[in-house]
Amino acid sequence: MKNFYFNIALPLPIRKTFQYSYSEKIKKGSRVFVPFGSRKLVGIVIEEVKEDKSIETKNIIALLDNLPSFSSKAFECIIWASKYYHHPIGEVFHSFLPNHLRKNNLHKDYAVSNNDYSIIGEKPKLTDEQNNALKIYKNSSDFKVNVINGVTGSGKTEIYLRIIEKNLEEDKSTLLLVPEINLIPQLIKVFSERFGGNIGVYHSKQTPIQKYKTWQASANGNIKIIIGTRSSVMLPFKKIGSIIVDEEHDESYKQNEGFRYSARDLAIKRAQVENVPIILGSATPSITTIDNIAKNKFIELVLKKRFDGSNPPKILLYDSNKTKINNGISEELLELIKETIAQGKQVLIFNNRRGYAPFYQCLECDWIASCNSCETNLVYHEDLKRLVCHRCESKYGIPDNCPSCSKSSLNISGVGTQRIEKYLQEEVKEAQIFRIDYDTTRKKDAIDDLITEINKDKAAILIGTQMLSKGHDFPNVALSIILNIDTLINNPDFNTAEKLSQLMVQVSGRVGRSRNIKDGKVIIQTRYPNDKNLLNLRDGNYMKVAKGIINDRKNLNQPPYTASAIILATSPKKESNIAYLNEARQYFDNLKLETIYGPMPSQVSKLKGRYKHLIYIQFSSRSQLHKEINKFLLISEKWSTLKKVKAMIDIDPNNFY
Ligand SMILES: [Zn+2]
Numbered sequence: 174m175k176n177f178y179f180n181i182a183l184p185l186p187i188r189k190t191f192q193y194s195y196s197e198k199i200k201k202g203s204r205v206f207v208p209f210g211s212r213k214l215v216g217i218v219i220e221e222v223k224e225d226k227s228i229e230t231k232n233i234i235a236l237l238d239n240l241p242s243f244s245s246k247a248f249e250c251i252i253w254a255s256k257y258y259h260h261p262i263g264e265v266f267h268s269f270l271p272n273h274l275r276k277n278n279l280h281k282d283y284a285v286s287n288n289d290y291s292i293i294g295e296k297p298k299l300t301d302e303q304n305n306a307l308k309i310y311k312n313s314s315d316f317k318v319n320v321i322n323g324v325t326g327s328g329k330t331e332i333y334l335r336i337i338e339k340n341l342e343e344d345k346s347t348l349l350l351v352p353e354i355n356l357i358p359q360l361i362k363v364f365s366e367r368f369g370g371n372i373g374v375y376h377s378k379q380t381p382i383q384k385y386k387t388w389q390a391s392a393n394g395n396i397k398i399i400i401g402t403r404s405s406v407m408l409p410f411k412k413i414g415s416i417i418v419d420e421e422h423d424e425s426y427k428q429n430e431g432f433r434y435s436a437r438d439l440a441i442k443r444a445q446v447e448n449v450p451i452i453l454g455s456a457t458p459s460i461t462t463i464d465n466i467a468k469n470k471f472i473e474l475v476l477k478k479r480f481d482g483s484n485p486p487k488i489l490l491y492d493s494n495k496t497k498i499n500n501g502i503s504e505e506l507l508e509l510i511k512e513t514i515a516q517g518k519q520v521l522i523f524n525n526r527r528g529y530a531p532f533y534q535c536l537e538c539d540w541i542a543s544c545n546s547c548e549t550n551l552v553y554h555e556d557l558k559r560l561v562c563h564r565c566e567s568k569y570g571i572p573d574n575c576p577s578c579s580k581s582s583l584n585i586s587g588v589g590t591q592r593i594e595k596y597l598q599e600e601v602k603e604a605q606i607f608r609i610d611y612d613t614t615r616k617k618d619a620i621d622d623l624i625t626e627i628n629k630d631k632a633a634i635l636i637g638t639q640m641l642s643k644g645h646d647f648p649n650v651a652l653s654i655i656l657n658i659d660t661l662i663n664n665p666d667f668n669t670a671e672k673l674s675q676l677m678v679q680v681s682g683r684v685g686r687s688r689n690i691k692d693g694k695v696i697i698q699t700r701y702p703n704d705k706n707l708l709n710l711r712d713g714n715y716m717k718v719a720k721g722i723i724n725d726r727k728n729l730n731q732p733p734y735t736a737s738a739i740i741l742a743t744s745p746k747k748e749s750n751i752a753y754l755n756e757a758r759q760y761f762d763n764l765k766l767e768t769i770y771g772p773m774p775s776q777v778s779k780l781k782g783r784y785k786h787l788i789y790i791q792f793s794s795r796s797q798l799h800k801e802i803n804k805f806l807l808i809s810e811k812w813s814t815l816k817k818v819k820a821m822i823d824i825d826p827n828n829f830y
């Protein structure tokens with residue numbers, strides 16, 4: 174009997190494929206069940222090959238797919254991603270399979286309750302800007318990257334709806350990527366008010382069967398609108414019309430563990446391979462995207478005006494140098510909060526630290542409470558009367574005396590959301606207070622319940638972290654106060670200016686969208702009221718800030734003008750990380766590159782007992798990066814220092830994680 178031979182990718186941290194045989198031909202992208210040592214694994218067929226007689230070839234136990242789980246287009250993207258991100262191919266394929274298909278399960282068909290996507294809702298009249306943007310989008314149905322650069326409230330979502338409508342008319346599907354699961358419910362609501370059929374969702378909090386149902390319904394074309402987070406970028410589609418990436422600037426599109434990839438960049442690759450248009454939407458496009466617009470690689474569609482004709486809020490910088498500050502808020506601003514509440518309106522307070530106080534420390538010596546397994550400061554939580562590690566969520570009791578000098582001079586310092594909440598409960602008794610942070614939104618649906626309650630239009634104070642800046646609108650907020658950004662202004666991280674600017678514009682955009690609020694105000698409390706970026710943001714000029722950042726990066730030879738990579742090592746011992754990374758550093762030093770930093774601790778320097786260190790490398794071009802990283806991976810494989818660490822590569826890193 175004739176046998177066929179295949180290279181199979183297995184879910185292992187190994188940069189190679191393995192040869193197996195089978196009695197029939199198998200299409201690439203199909204799942205197979207194979208023996209591996211004493212285990213049995215689900216692998217993906219990469220290619221048919223001639224028998225290699227120099228190695229022992231085992232038989233495939235079972236072919237699991239009738240049709241390949243990965244279409245030829247998705248297959249092509251994943252092969253590309255594995256090379257681009259220098260990650261073991263089997264792990265890359267595995268990361269895009271829903272759990273159900275990671276096991277030796279066969280495919281099943283599930284019925285979809287409603288796949289009639291007729292329009293059931295009313296379509297609003299478009300503004301000239303929206304019409305214009307759609308006209309440019311509709312110019313061609315081939316691959317091109319359209320960037321909707323639209324202020325918050327300019328009606329980006331309506332454009333998404335029209336694009337979906339066009340795709341449906343042509344019997345094609347639309348994939349909408351969002352950075353956070355939290356943003357999905359409100360989009361489902363808007364989409365199902367417009368279209369009759371089911372809206373598919375795909376994200377990590379679904380059960381394996383829910384995820385698989387979406388996968389299957391998308392593959393056979395029963396569901397034509399899908400909203401998902403990162404990993405939905407490689408879903409199968411019967412016929413895809415276009416991909417939309419909402420809030421494209423959001424850092425959450427970057428996966429920072431395991432297979433490290435940018436879902437936005439992979440979405441662009443997917444659209445290119447499928448030859449369909451892609452839409453990147455944001456009120457604050459990323460620096461990379463703005464640079465690509467300047468280079469005419471991306472097309473910019475600008476929406477400057479708010480859809481409902483309301484005015485954007487006025488932004489003011491409040492100099493906190495000469496004023497008395499209680500619990501993080503200056504006295505004058507407290508008065509403003511009271512006035513706004515007295516008028517029956519809402520106040521939003523943004524403070525990017527949860528808990529009560531971020532530090533618990535000794536005033537006599539320099540002892541500061543920190544987590545035993547993460548080397549990070551512990552945060553005091555008033556409700557728990559405990560110190561909490563925000564990395565691993567370990568909880569600690571509160572010592573009465575300093576563990577270092579034994580004196581009873583321990584104290585909290587710094588301001589978290591709980592502390593502001595408690596302070597304002599005492600100072601502004603008549604206001605209802607909502608706190609929106611990780612601690613109050615952990616439960617399923619908690620954030621939606623909070624937002625429904627808040628949007629009932631009554632005087633209230635909302636206090637929250639970054640979560641507030643992401644996609645949710647609070648139309649009744651008349652005054653928004655941004656606290657505690659000074660530490661960010663001084664942060665040495667290489668893209669802090671970009672992140673800070675996006676954050677401020679996003680927070681401002683949440684304010685005053687209701688018709689009743691004519692004079693929405695955003696106040697930034699800072700000790701640096703003359704900072705040039707803050708001044709530009711005050712004048713509503715994000716693009717000016719962005720262009721300044723692009724210029725700085727050009728002058729400093731930073732990405733996107735160079736190509737960067739991080740080599741990471743984790744292990745239970747600092748010394749093992751340093752030994753491996755020193756050897757890596759020496760290797761790259763010989764290449765005479767302009768910029769190498771490290772070895773240094775990662776921003777998350779220790780997590781659950783494992784230390785994490787890194788070196789950061791900049792190459793003059795992307796082709797140099799790929800060539801040199803490939804060489805490095807081959808050579809470093811044999812190093813004895815590698816045996817004691819888990820090493821990873823991060824291409825186009827966002828931060829020093
Ligand atoms: Zn002490």
Ligand SMILES: [Zn+2]
Nearest residue numbers: 544547562565
């Ligand atoms: Zn910890």
